[in-house]
Amino acid sequence: MIVSVSGFTDTVIEEAAKCRGQELVLLLGEEELTEVLAAPASVAGLLHRKRDHLVTHGRVHLAAGAKPRRRRRCPSSDLPALEGG
Numbered sequence: 466m467i468v469s470v471s472g473f474t475d476t477v478i479e480e481a482a483k484c485r486g487q488e489l490v491l492l493l494g495e496e497e498l499t500e501v502l503a504a505p506a507s508v509a510g511l512l513h514r515k516r517d518h519l520v521t522h523g524r525v526h527l528a529a530g531a532k533p534r535r536r537r538r539c540p541s542s543d544l545p546a547l548e549g550g
Contacts, residue, residue: 466512470495478525485523491515496528 467477473492481490491512493501501508518526 466491466493468493468498470498473525474525478527481525482519482523485519489516489519491519492525492527494527500528 467473467490468482470494472494478492481492484490492515495509495512501511515526518524
């Protein structure tokens, strides 16, 4: 399980869906974390829904209001050179 209050990039969401045949990676966003903290008993049902959605439909289940972050990570070769070194 990966928890992020700042959301997930499209790449992370795609990779979680792609890996479902090997290992399940469940993503828990800010809204869902807030839900679980407010009602700890809801965690079992939430994880069950997330697992079923991923296994059955091949899609990552995120809260209705969660929006994927569009930014993709840049390869390290795209980073600027350090000055003075």
